[in-house]
Amino acid sequence: xxxxxxxxxxxxxxxxxxxxxxxxxxxxxxxxxxxxxxxxxxxxxxxxxxxxxxxxxxxxxxxxxxxxxxxxxxxxxxxxxxxxxxxxxxxxxxxxxxxxxxxxxxxxxxxxxxxxxxxxxxxxxxxxxxxxxxxxxxxxxxxxxxxxxxxxxxxxxxxxxxxxxxxxxxxxxxxxxxxxxxxxxxxxxxxxxxxxxxxxxxxxxxxxxxxxxxxxxxxxxxxxxxxxxxxxxxxxxxxxxxxxxxxxxxxxxxxxxxxxxxxxxxxxxxxxxx
Amino acid sequence: xxxxxxxxxxxxxxxxxxxxxxxxxxxxxxxxxxxxxxxxxxxxxxxxxxxxxxxxxxxxxxxxxxxxxxxxxxxxxxxxxxxxxxxxxxxxxxxxxxxxxxxxxxxxxxxxxxxxxxxxxxxxxxxxxxxxxxxxxxxxxxxxxxxxxxxxxxxxxxxxxxxxxxxxxxxxxxxxxxxxxxxxxxxxxxxxxxxxxxxxxxxxxxxxxxxxxxxxxxxxxxxxxxxxxxxxxxxxxxxxxxxxxxxxxxxxxxxxxxxxxxxxxxxxxxxxxxxxxxxxxxxxxxxxxxxxxxx
Ligand SMILES: Nc1ncnc2c1ncn2[C@@H]1O[C@H](COP(=O)(O)OP(=O)(O)O)[C@@H](O)[C@H]1O
Ligand SMILES: Nc1ncnc2c1ncn2[C@@H]1O[C@H](COP(=O)(O)OP(=O)(O)O)[C@@H](O)[C@H]1O
Ligand SMILES: [Mg+2]
Ligand SMILES: [Mg+2]
Numbered sequence: 001x002x003x004x005x006x007x008x009x010x011x012x013x014x015x016x017x018x019x020x021x022x023x024x025x026x027x028x029x030x031x032x033x034x035x036x037x038x039x040x041x042x043x044x045x046x047x048x049x050x051x052x053x054x055x056x057x058x059x060x061x062x063x064x065x066x067x068x069x070x071x072x073x074x075x076x077x078x079x080x081x082x083x084x085x086x087x088x089x090x091x092x093x094x095x096x097x098x099x100x101x102x103x104x105x106x107x108x109x110x111x112x113x114x115x116x117x118x119x120x121x122x123x124x125x126x127x128x129x130x131x132x133x134x135x136x137x138x139x140x141x142x143x144x145x146x147x148x149x150x151x152x153x154x155x156x157x158x159x160x161x162x163x164x165x166x167x168x169x170x171x172x173x174x175x176x177x178x179x180x181x182x183x184x185x186x187x188x189x190x191x192x193x194x195x196x197x198x199x200x201x202x203x204x205x206x207x208x209x210x211x212x213x214x215x216x217x218x219x220x221x222x223x224x225x226x227x228x229x230x231x232x233x234x235x236x237x238x239x240x241x242x243x244x245x246x247x248x249x250x251x252x253x254x255x256x257x258x259x260x261x262x263x264x265x266x267x268x269x270x271x272x273x274x
Numbered sequence: 275x276x277x278x279x280x281x282x283x284x285x286x287x288x289x290x291x292x293x294x295x296x297x298x299x300x301x302x303x304x305x306x307x308x309x310x311x312x313x314x315x316x317x318x319x320x321x322x323x324x325x326x327x328x329x330x331x332x333x334x335x336x337x338x339x340x341x342x343x344x345x346x347x348x349x350x351x352x353x354x355x356x357x358x359x360x361x362x363x364x365x366x367x368x369x370x371x372x373x374x375x376x377x378x379x380x381x382x383x384x385x386x387x388x389x390x391x392x393x394x395x396x397x398x399x400x401x402x403x404x405x406x407x408x409x410x411x412x413x414x415x416x417x418x419x420x421x422x423x424x425x426x427x428x429x430x431x432x433x434x435x436x437x438x439x440x441x442x443x444x445x446x447x448x449x450x451x452x453x454x455x456x457x458x459x460x461x462x463x464x465x466x467x468x469x470x471x472x473x474x475x476x477x478x479x480x481x482x483x484x485x486x487x488x489x490x491x492x493x494x495x496x497x498x499x500x501x502x503x504x505x506x507x508x509x510x511x512x513x514x515x516x517x518x519x520x521x522x523x524x525x526x527x528x529x530x531x532x533x534x535x536x537x538x539x540x541x542x543x544x545x546x547x548x549x550x551x552x553x554x555x556x557x558x559x560x561x562x563x564x565x566x567x568x569x
Contacts, residue, residue, distance in 0.1 A: 223542050
């Protein structure tokens with residue numbers, strides 16, 4: 001067995017309480033994640049599901065060290081990154097890529113799609129020259145299924161699904177070892193969801209991506225994820241391979257989430273059942 | 275069979291600047307009293323435009339080219355403006371897509387609910403407040419007094435949606451149009467809200483036009499379904515036959531795109547490019563025939 005890419009032990013996170021503002025003292029902290037532990041193997045796609053407010057985003061952002069943990073340890077590729085400061089994290093940034101829920105707010109409106117993808121390539125030294133970055137960006141657009149002409153477009157000229165493809169392209173162009181995808185299909189309609197999820201499935205097998213796929217919607221993780229973590233109230237309730245988790249949920253909350261998914265088939269009893 | 279309360283016939287709308295490019299293409303759709311009718315399609319299909327036409331609140335850039343929208347037999351598109359506003363206010367209510375924009379952020383819920391009741395039902399302030407409390411009870415809000423005293427941002431998404439549902443039913447409308455009322459909610463909350471909408475609709479015998487992009491939701495609450503693609507109705511049928519035997523290839527593809535945890539391998543399949551292309555071809559043929567007929 002090779003060592004896991006990510007290993008998380010006893011992870012706790014507390015943030016300043018936004019609801020309390022004492023006049024002369026610093027804000028009191030609220031604990032949001034409580035002693036979380038799990039591992040992610042290289043090449044694995046792990047789903048994180050749970051209702052909104054359960055701590056999924058906080059967990060993801062802490063893993064890629066956009067948030068400082070208050071307790072526990074995070075190891076990435078064998079290195080302890082729990083308390084690395086920004087300077088010490090810089091060489092790892094390329095390997096820790098994030099795709100956000102709302103691509104319109106995470107894409108710079110004044111940059112064309114081509115430059116959006118090319119800029120980080122130059123910044124991280126993946127491309128040595130502007131023209132090399134441009135070529136790599138064009139190749140990546142093709143991988144995510146966008147025509148070359150899209151290079152010249154601006155984010156507002158794209159549909160939600162197309163913007164999400166740009167977000168994916170920007171992340172994978174860097175050939176990162178890890179990708180955090182936070183609610184990236186949540187704002188999309190069913191048919192764009194299906195497109196983005198099959199794109200991710202393809203990238204998973206072609207590029208052997210390691211992904212933490214966060215979604216408040218349990219129904220979309222079934223095909224894509226090897227394993228699913230169910231969270232509630234900043235704790236992990238269940239962490240198991242996807243098939244068994246769906247077939248025989250161990251935690252009643254997982255069963256409740258599953259029962260609330262409306263399958264596309266007529267079932268007059270579904271609505272009344274709790 | 276009772277006559278439909280909502281009867282949309284051959285409705286075509288377009289941007290004023292581009293009258294040859296229709297956003298809705300000869301759409302017909304009707305909803306009978308007591309019926310829950312699903313309107314389903316991808317984003318951009320024109321679902322919200324249909325909802326806006328029913329309330330005559332289309333964006334200024336958009337104009338109606340042809341067709342009729344009847345509420346209880348009266349075509350709102352040809353009525354005098356004042357009569358039209360009266361008719362719409364007294365018979366129909368919209369539960370819009372985004373509860374936060376539907377509510378005024380700087381006013382407490384109490385004022386927003388009672389305004390509507392005094393305006394439409396002519397109730398006194400006190401009577402309107404009693405009616406608001408009664409409505410909040412009906413949508414199973416445990417502490418209606420606190421909710422009335424709250425600002426919208428102090429309520430959870432599910433709670434805001436309950437308030438909007440209560441407001442929609444306030445004047446005993448004949449028709450409610452709900453535009454993606456559960457899209458932004460967690461699944462467990464979505465289920466509670468769907469149950470609530472179905473319960474209220476049944477108790478009040480309202481005609482309900484339920485707009486969604488999710489065929490899973492359609493299957494659970496709608497008896498009739500209209501499938502919209504590119505502003506065009508591709509299928510209009512009862513829910514049973516839609517799921518058992520979709521007639522249009524696009525409908526079949528949309529069903530196959532819907533997630534199913536019980537059959538992962540034949541769910542979440544992207545709509546095939548051929549299906550999209552052939553459906554557009556049908557639409558272009560219909561466009562040509564329509565343009566010809568209008569000359
Ligand atoms: N910057 C922050 N400061 C304080 N509390 C926060 C902050 N961000 C999120 N929270 C709180 O942490 C909890 C978990 O939030 P989040 O991680 O965003 O959950 P999820 O992504 O599952 O919806 C929520 O109760 C939220 O209100
Ligand atoms: N304010 C507007 N002005 C002009 N066109 C619009 C406006 N809003 C939407 N559209 C266009 O009308 C079409 C239908 O939009 P909409 O009814 O909102 O779709 P849906 O609700 O099915 O997602 C889309 O092509 C959209 O681009
Ligand atoms: Mg989140
Ligand atoms: Mg809409």
